Amino acid sequence: MTDLLPQNIHDALAAKAIEHLHPREMIIEVLRAIQDHRGWVPDEGVELAGQILGLTPLQIEEIATFYDKIYRQPVGKRVIHVCDSIACWSRGAENLYLYLQETLGISPGETTQDGTFTLLPTCCLGLCGEAPAMMIGLKAYGRLTRERIDEILATERAEAGA
Amino acid sequence: MPILTIDNQQIEVLKGTNVLEAAKGLGIVIPHFCYHEALGAVGACRLCAMNFVEGPVKGIQMACMIEAKDEMVITTTDQASQEMRARVIEWLMMYHPHDCPVCDEGGECQLQDMTIAGGHDIRRYGGKKRTYSNQDLGPFICHEMNRCIQCYRCVRTYQDYCGGTDFGVLGTNQRVYFGRFRDGRLESPFSGNIVDACPTGVFTDRTFRYRTRYWDIEEAPSVCPHCSLGCAVIPGGRFRELQRVRGGVNKQTNGFFICDRARFGGGYGNHPERPRVPRVDGAQTTWPEALRALRKRITDLVARHGPGAVAFLGSPRASLEANYLLDSWAASLGSRRIAFDSHWQHDRSARVAAGKLGPRAASLEDIRCSDFILMIGVDPLNEAPMLALAVRQAVRRGVRLAVIDPRPVTLPCAAAHLPLAPEALPDVLEALAGGDIRRLGRREAVLLEGILEQLRAAERPVLIGGPDLLGAAGIERLLDTARLLASEHRPCKVMTVLAGPNSFGCGVLARQGPDFEAILNGMLAGEIKALVCLESDPMTGSSDPARTGMALGKLELLAALDYLPTAAAHHAHLFLPTTAVPESAGVYVNNEGRMLLFSSAMDPGTPISVSGGGDHPPRTFLPATPGSEPRPAWATLGHLQGRRLSLRDIRQAIEMEHPNFAGLSSLTTGGEGKRIADISPPPETAPEIPFPHSEGEGTLRLYAMEDFAGSGELAGYASALAPLRPTPFVMLGALDAKQRSLSDGQQVRLRSELGGVGVALRVVPDLPAGIALVPRLRGTALESYVPGRGHYDCQILSEDEEKT
Ligand code: SF4
Ligand code: SF4
Ligand code: FES
Ligand code: FES
Numbered sequence: 001m002t003d004l005l006p007q008n009i010h011d012a013l014a015a016k017a018i019e020h021l022h023p024r025e026m027i028i029e030v031l032r033a034i035q036d037h038r039g040w041v042p043d044e045g046v047e048l049a050g051q052i053l054g055l056t057p058l059q060i061e062e063i064a065t066f067y068d069k070i071y072r073q074p075v076g077k078r079v080i081h082v083c084d085s086i087a088c089w090s091r092g093a094e095n096l097y098l099y100l101q102e103t104l105g106i107s108p109g110e111t112t113q114d115g116t117f118t119l120l121p122t123c124c125l126g127l128c129g130e131a132p133a134m135m136i137g138l139k140a141y142g143r144l145t146r147e148r149i150d151e152i153l154a155t156e157r158a159e160a161g162a
Numbered sequence: 163m164p165i166l167t168i169d170n171q172q173i174e175v176l177k178g179t180n181v182l183e184a185a186k187g188l189g190i191v192i193p194h195f196c197y198h199e200a201l202g203a204v205g206a207c208r209l210c211a212m213n214f215v216e217g218p219v220k221g222i223q224m225a226c227m228i229e230a231k232d233e234m235v236i237t238t239t240d241q242a243s244q245e246m247r248a249r250v251i252e253w254l255m256m257y258h259p260h261d262c263p264v265c266d267e268g269g270e271c272q273l274q275d276m277t278i279a280g281g282h283d284i285r286r287y288g289g290k291k292r293t294y295s296n297q298d299l300g301p302f303i304c305h306e307m308n309r310c311i312q313c314y315r316c317v318r319t320y321q322d323y324c325g326g327t328d329f330g331v332l333g334t335n336q337r338v339y340f341g342r343f344r345d346g347r348l349e350s351p352f353s354g355n356i357v358d359a360c361p362t363g364v365f366t367d368r369t370f371r372y373r374t375r376y377w378d379i380e381e382a383p384s385v386c387p388h389c390s391l392g393c394a395v396i397p398g399g400r401f402r403e404l405q406r407v408r409g410g411v412n413k414q415t416n417g418f419f420i421c422d423r424a425r426f427g428g429g430y431g432n433h434p435e436r437p438r439v440p441r442v443d444g445a446q447t448t449w450p451e452a453l454r455a456l457r458k459r460i461t462d463l464v465a466r467h468g469p470g471a472v473a474f475l476g477s478p479r480a481s482l483e484a485n486y487l488l489d490s491w492a493a494s495l496g497s498r499r500i501a502f503d504s505h506w507q508h509d510r511s512a513r514v515a516a517g518k519l520g521p522r523a524a525s526l527e528d529i530r531c532s533d534f535i536l537m538i539g540v541d542p543l544n545e546a547p548m549l550a551l552a553v554r555q556a557v558r559r560g561v562r563l564a565v566i567d568p569r570p571v572t573l574p575c576a577a578a579h580l581p582l583a584p585e586a587l588p589d590v591l592e593a594l595a596g597g598d599i600r601r602l603g604r605r606e607a608v609l610l611e612g613i614l615e616q617l618r619a620a621e622r623p624v625l626i627g628g629p630d631l632l633g634a635a636g637i638e639r640l641l642d643t644a645r646l647l648a649s650e651h652r653p654c655k656v657m658t659v660l661a662g663p664n665s666f667g668c669g670v671l672a673r674q675g676p677d678f679e680a681i682l683n684g685m686l687a688g689e690i691k692a693l694v695c696l697e698s699d700p701m702t703g704s705s706d707p708a709r710t711g712m713a714l715g716k717l718e719l720l721a722a723l724d725y726l727p728t729a730a731a732h733h734a735h736l737f738l739p740t741t742a743v744p745e746s747a748g749v750y751v752n753n754e755g756r757m758l759l760f761s762s763a764m765d766p767g768t769p770i771s772v773s774g775g776g777d778h779p780p781r782t783f784l785p786a787t788p789g790s791e792p793r794p795a796w797a798t799l800g801h802l803q804g805r806r807l808s809l810r811d812i813r814q815a816i817e818m819e820h821p822n823f824a825g826l827s828s829l830t831t832g833g834e835g836k837r838i839a840d841i842s843p844p845p846e847t848a849p850e851i852p853f854p855h856s857e858g859e860g861t862l863r864l865y866a867m868e869d870f871a872g873s874g875e876l877a878g879y880a881s882a883l884a885p886l887r888p889t890p891f892v893m894l895g896a897l898d899a900k901q902r903s904l905s906d907g908q909q910v911r912l913r914s915e916l917g918g919v920g921v922a923l924r925v926v927p928d929l930p931a932g933i934a935l936v937p938r939l940r941g942t943a944l945e946s947y948v949p950g951r952g953h954y955d956c957q958i959l960s961e962d963e964e965k966t
Contacts, residue, residue: 043344046343058343059330060343062330062331
């Protein structure tokens with residue numbers, strides 16, 4: 001289990017779930033904890049969340065597969081979510097998306113050879129005012145240009161220790 | 163009540179009706195998928211567009227989502243709404259694989275109908291289609307996700323209505339997927355309903371896979387014979403074989419859904435060993451020969467020993483008409499020895515219900531609409547599955563449910579469970595009826611006070627009880643309780659679960675007659691020389707199979723009329739084959755006293771799958787259909803009395819003799835049925851029947867309980883249900899297990915007067931101390947443990963202890 005969730009976090013979540021009137025409301029929280037630790041949520045992670053919350057794996061999976069920020073497949077150390085919604089699109093997001101694919105040498109949904117980056121589209125990030133935008137991990141980046149993307153990738157790569 | 167105009171026609175509808183329904187009332191049926199009467203409207207499919215010209219809302223709207231209001235003027239034939247529907251259905255069909263030729267739904271597919279009705283006929287989309295991988299959902303249901311149009315009916319049926327937790331909706335937008343977390347059998351006992359609910363071929367009945375097209379199947383509205391609730395079902399046959407059962411609609415009973423026992427348990431009539439030919443002394447013979455022999459033997463016996471030497475046994479699974487004719491035959495011979503259920507305790511419970519329930523009887527619809535429910539001594543999922551769903555619908559509305567029962571009553575909804583030993587139930591009933599509450603423990607008394615308070619406060623409370631743990635005495639007390647709790651302005655209804663589909667009807671016919679115990683004693687004493695069994699197997703049906711076997715062995719004549727290869731049919735000197743339920747017409751009276759008509763979907767005959775053994779059937783030429791000898795029991799019983807009666811004649815005779823059955827001959831199939839009139843004289847001082855349990859000492863008291871697929875007589879002959887039958891187990895409370903140093907899952911030895919058997923132990927934390935439970939499982943070592951006859955003294959030992 002420890003490769004899914006450290007014991008202390010597991011116990012804290014389990015204790016909280018017992019107190020909770022609607023443990024269902026904790027699904028995302030538990031999945032995120034597993035994802036933070038493991039990088040993604042394997043099947044066993046879904047089952048573990050079910051155990052902690054007293055729900056069936058299906059009830060967890062319904063939520064896990066609804067949100068594109070819960071990764072049910074292995075991803076790179078950093079996941080890039082590029083906004084493909086309308087405000088960003090009107091400010092040239094499409095080209096930047098292509099630029100990212102070229103620079104990283106991968107198509108959407110793929111992970112770079114060195115395992116650093118995974119590239120995914122996302123719907124509106126609420127950063128329309130700074131369109132075009134993207135998100136890496138929990139960090140949001142607006143007013144993207146090719147140059148800025150180069151910088152961001154370099155920083156993120158360095159931080160990821162690659 | 164709002165009045166609105168749709169396509170220039172006015173209609174007045176009940177407040178709260180949606181516009182889609184209102185239009186239906188005018189005969190205007192607009193294509194729709196996601197709306198379903200039992201599931202409600204969610205506006206998911208976007209298909210039911212209408213144009214709202216005048217009134218509180220304007221423009222193109224989803225009709226299912228709009229409540230009908232005064233002054234609304236709506237059109238459905240204008241270009242805008244027609245075009246909208248055509249486009250929507252075109253999107254919905256975009257990824258559809260166009261595989262109707264290999265789809266079991268083809269021909270009875272709402273998607274086919276609505277696509278055409280919606281105005282989409284030629285596919286314009288030429289792009290790549292999204293395709294899914296399907297799951298193995300077990301032996302009952304096939305999965306083909308590519309046919310899905312995202313109406314969400316399946317999840318709403320499975321999760322919301324039926325309370326299942328292992329099937330749901332996964333993914334988002336164009337990847338939305340309806341399935342399980344992993345491959346595996348759908349766990350809900352109501353899983354098959356998604357086959358009926360899905361408007362397309364995503365979920366189809368695996369037991370029916372590639373067997374028959376809709377236009378080739380013979381169907382008729384019928385009534386489920388697997389328990390006492392009388393749910394509406396539609397059996398379908400082809401090639402002389404019952405091929406499937408689907409849910410029928412009866413808003414007073416099941417509503418729209420049925421349980422898996424009914425849906426996948428229809429195969430009893432196809433049983434390869436089903437006796438189909440009349441037999442005399444072990445040799446097959448013709449009908450005239452067999453009828454002559456039976457008449458002659460009975461006349462001889464009556465001449466030699468008097469009419470009392472001949473006894474009759476009717477059955478809760480035989481039609482009202484057949485039971486009635488058995489009764490009139492007995493009467494015409496001068497014998498008063500007739501009982502209608504070989505399980506005498508069940509018989510007595512049915513008589514109490516039939517005699518005293520009257521207008522207090524709750525239907526399943528009453529339960530769905532109730533506002534407080536107390537269940538005592540009843541285990542719905544195992545005894546009457548759809549009752550569990552009715553209760554769930556009330557609980558979904560926030561209604562409280564209290565359960566008093568020693569068994570771990572599993573339900574698809576939340577309940578407050580008070581696990582009391584069977585011996586404590588009389589005290590509980592006593593206390594509920596105003597007696598001394600202090601006879602219970604303190605904790606129990608407090609809980610019961612709470613229940614009583616809620617019962618008094620509720621506007622539409624319902625009490626529900628079953629015969630196995632309450633017995634006739636308990637059922638009677640439950641009815642007294644309801645009477646005490648009811649006032650002029652506030653009814654308190656009761657539902658009593660009974661043993662079989664016609665137990666109530668049998669209870670009315672039985673009146674003051676003897677029960678099977680008396681007949682058994684007569685046989686053992688040698689006074690009774692002959693027993694005629696109508697669709698009844700006392701060898702396994704009675705509450706004392708061993709003694710019954712002994713008694714039957716003493717008979718000079720055992721005659722059986724049946725459609726099952728029962729022990730009694732096998733041992734009978736004289737056997738007459740009858741038609742199974744889907745092959746015959748008749749009336750069942752369900753547990754609330756509702757007369758329900760079933761009609762014949764198919765003719766009897768040896769299934770081609772049986773005679774051909776999976777290959778082409780034998781190439782022999784016969785003037786008659788092979789295996790078509792079975793006749794309806796009522797026809798045979800009429801014949802035996804030298805009368806040529808139609809069902810109509812019989813029903814009229816029943817109405818004349820028993821005025822409670824007024825309206826019987828004007829029943830129509832597929833309707834809601836009709837409650838019997840409440841004019842039966844209450845049984846004159848019913849015999850003092852003790853509760854079906856008494857305090858025991860020392861050893862454990864073992865009670866047998868019903869199992870969803872393992873206990874029923876018909877279910878036992880339905881091979882498709884095999885995957886649902888558990889392996890034998892015994893349940894014990896945590897304390898009792900600890901005292902014996904036994905643990906959950908361990909293999910143990912169960913010893914009682916019936917001998918010793920090895921079973922797995924299930925430790926149930928809050929099972930009351932001093933009792934153990936086993937499911938009755940036909941075809942296993944637990945077959946002879948009969949529910950509803952009180953306890954067996956037993957011992958539970960670990961396998962090692964047993965050896966020493
Ligand atoms: S599987 Fe059937 S019922 Fe479920 S959403 Fe798809 S079409 Fe509707
Ligand atoms: S609940 Fe009873 S009557 Fe209804 S479908 Fe199931 S077995 Fe048949
Ligand atoms: S559209 Fe891209 S952030 Fe809103
Ligand atoms: S039936 Fe109205 S939106 Fe589906």
